[in-house]
Amino acid sequence: MNQVPLFSSGRELGNLIVASNIVECAWTRILELQRDQTALPCPVRHFEVYNPSPTCTIVAFVSSPGQGDLVPSPLFDFLRTEEYKSVSINRAALTLFTSLHDSLSELKTQLTEIEGQLIITGHSLGGSVASLFTLWLLDGNSLKPKCRPFCITFGSPLIGDFGLQHSIWNSLFLHVVSNQDPVPGLFLPSGRSPPTSSHSQTTGYKPFGTYLLCSELGCACFDYPDLILGLLKVISSEVAGGSQDVDYGGILRNLKERAICKGLPQVGERFADPFSAGIIMELETIGFNQTKLLQHNIDINTVIRKMEAEARNLTQQNKASDAKKLNEIKRDMTQLELYKKNSKVLNMGYYDCFKNQGSKRDIHVEQFRVNLTGYWEGMVAQVQRKPHKEGATFRTRWLYAGMVYRRMVEPLDIAAFYKDCTKKDYINNGRSLHYKLLQQWYEEDVKPTPGDKLDSKKQKVSGILTEDSCFWAHVEEAILSCELLKSENCTLEQGKSSWDNLVKFEEYVMEQIGKYAVSPEIFLEKSSFMKWWGLYEGYIDTRSNSHSSPLITFMKNCHYTEYR
Template sequence: MKVERDSVKLSLTNELINDACIHSMNANNHNQDYVVTTSSSMDVLIIAFKRSMAVNDLYDDDHFGEINVESYMFPSLQRIGEGQLAKVNRPILYKFMNLLITSGFKTEMKKAVKESKKILFTGHSSGGAIASLATLWMLDEYTRKQNIRLPIGCVTFGSPLIGDGTLTHAVRREKWAGHFTHFVMEHDVVPRMMLAPKTSIQDHLPNILEFFQQRVDPDDVDPDQAREFFENVLINASTVASHDAFDLMEPTNSLKERLSTDFIKVSPYRPFGIYVFCTRAEDLGANAPRQQLVVENPNAITQLLFYFLQLPNEDQDLDQFALQSLTENFSYEQELNNNGLRLENLVYLKNLNKELWTSNGTSSEAVRTSNQALFELNASAKWCLLAAEEAEKRKKDNENHIKESMRKYKSNQTKNKAKIIEDLLDEVRNYKQKHGDGENDYYEAFKLQNEYNDFQANVNRLEQAKIWDVIIEMVMRKDLPDEFEVWDELVVLGTCFRRLYEPLDIANYYRHAKGEGYLSYLGVRPKRYKFTQRWYEHMNVTGFELVSESNFVAQVEDLITTVEKPQAEDETIEQVKYDLESIANKVNEWKCDEKIGNEDVFWGDAILSKLKKKLP
């Protein structure tokens, strides 16, 4: 059963943004961790989370304090093929988990879903981080697991980063990025502070976070502490931006990985969702309305988080600018009152290579005036933004090339073309069908290799393996779009490939396995089958099975080897009988789940009978 992947985004309006900002600020004055209310103009349930700027609520004892997400809570937040879980900020994750366990939040959400409510999560500063986790949990719990299409949105104001690049990848893969809108003031230091390790800012953290928590008078802040805190955040933001820019421009260079691993630990935290940068061009004056620049490319967002934080000119007083970066975290409500946070002010930054270099190079007056702050960026910033855009284009080109290799050519067109995936699949289907009524099924025939068509099937197997190994390598190198692994045609073809060819790989493995020291096939199973299996299981929202409908014959081969050992003990034989019964039960389960019954599935009648005959 294929699950509907497209979630329902909550359509934002000026009224909703207004309510989100007001309620997120008001939540900071309440005793409870979150406040539930209803939008004044729309029937939308608003859950506003209170910020907490205590050191222990943001920073752990580790360098950056990241931890793997809990897979039972956020099963989608991972790289599917590798099974690599996303990492998030540990204190923020634990705070949200505590909300689920001890408060009435879970009950509130269950009631809202039952009543088909539209839901908007919001928060200011660290409250926005909790709002983001709550949104991710709702999308996984209800949209993915239960296939409930409920309008859900998240709007944050000055929220710190909470997750790594794997989380960013997963959000884009699931098409969830549009659920998140993050408003960030140009110089607000809070959205950048997780780019700095705790060790670099820990001397100033208690006083700085106390400033954010109590919103004390800026004149009471030690200018030296504010400056040193700001400088450390800026330096580490520069390191992250340079690291990612190098990765964009030299994606296959291993030097970057060695430098990152051996010499410096870079912050794992990266942005996800849609960012709205509230900027102001210097020549327009301090009282001019801010420009709302909307950026969706996460690599471009990372660059802008750094470049917008830099001093606008050499004459700028550093102490004053550092203090401004602290106080800007409190300016969202003021910006709202100045009619700044409004949809009609938003300008989407796309096609940067066409419009980035000069403000006069566009025919759109709106783009020309609203992009003024972007045009004032230095050349390095512009090159990094262009690299971010070109990286996405390169990934898309790679995907198109793979798609082309999957399309079936007509027979009269294939004479001068290499065979491609669907052609090879058809050939092995014919091979399997030919042996369907014979003395040996296609598994046993391939293992014996007695006929010429067995040899041809082996050549076919090697050609398919090469194609899929290249695809898997590109996925692991992140050379393909984030949504590639959930592309329907890929999952379907990958599943057909796995079910048809993995038995042949297993037959080939045990045909050549010699002596006592060989490993079980399941211990050396190729990535091309692990990945394609995980893609299928993710699409159908099922857990990963080590022994699956395409590889259980390997377990049968291992049992046969065990039985054939001289003087096998009675206890061992009994265990083999138990394991055989378990396999038979699994086969019946797969039949009920319609995994077996498809013409592409091999379910091992002959080899199961062979094992039964060898048992006393």
């Protein structure tokens, strides 16, 4: 099937940005603050608030670049995700931000009252602090609904690591960089040095947000982190030691005059693929031809292929609407409910039907399991990529659905695990992380209510799912313990351990029964639980010393028939 061609609009977007007044207005405020600083005695003020119009507020930061490594900070712990458990910030930027903390706290409170456009901007290290302040404003979302901050930096060095790169607020940051400014790549290794290991791809400084890269020839926007990082390395190595006093005002005026798209027809002739042609055109516009990039170990064709693959994946994901996907998930869950109901006819329950794979119907269920697992693994991955507060809000909406999915589908995973007779200990050796997280989040966020009476649960018990989604894993381990005890090769130590496990299993099962937390289908004649009971009952009847427990009494007096 022919693929729809992709196009790169980086030049058009860049021209649109510079043609607007927002970027130029932000730079004007920075110049005003810089002039005020030179006129004032120490200590200087590193930021100022401007109101160029009744509907626009600009907060400008300025400071000279500083050296520094990456360090963690409790102030930005809210950026942590399940996937990236730490976020490190440039020491110089963090030190300056911390020194201004009291003043910025007052400003943050004042900004909660404004309406209209809010621009946070800064130059050099001031741009780094502007980025940190913008992130800090976004935490908790205390601003008015129509006052979403937008951050514009000029010649700002990178401020964070891989964790910051995956911030969900990337679209709110625009970084303006000249190809003659060494400061943005200040903390990067030489552009001529290729990565030495895969570890280097996830450590050290990483770009985030959109970059507007500028040259005398024109400008272009990029948001692909690997390409941005490579270009910053090239700039840093080629202009290192040069002047850091880049005239961004002159650059913006020049670009505004060139805002009419003229194109580079010779590029289009060399490439049949419009996406590749667009990227090459944009790079040549800002002074990066393929020869120069290769000199710095950047194979632009490889980078473009990765960019195109990611763009196509995103396009394909967007084609499947959420509504359609949810309908498919509901359909698969309905099919499993029907499978569970029909399995009772065979007197063994859906867990054992799936484990035994006795009919074509059981094989069809495998596809439902795969579909549902793929969907929920994706949902959990989305939560892991969000900052903790955002993730908590996101997952609360899905807690109940995730709980039902886990209780319905995880038993099928357990059945598939123990179908292989060589496998043991599913909970530690086979359980998927997404099940663990769904259970953890549910237990953290859902508290039992006083009205959740046992009598009410008893009335509904006939249709419930077993609450512990790992119940059947405990059953399978109990069966293995019984088989080991009956084995002639069982050592004294193994026997003691197996017996202790069985005693604990008895207590666990009776606790679940007492809470009406298990489905009645566990007592069906051909279920694995009843298989365990047959093995265990035979073993305890042959023991010289009698053993009694509430579970044994419950089972031997057939109270479980009343439970059903």
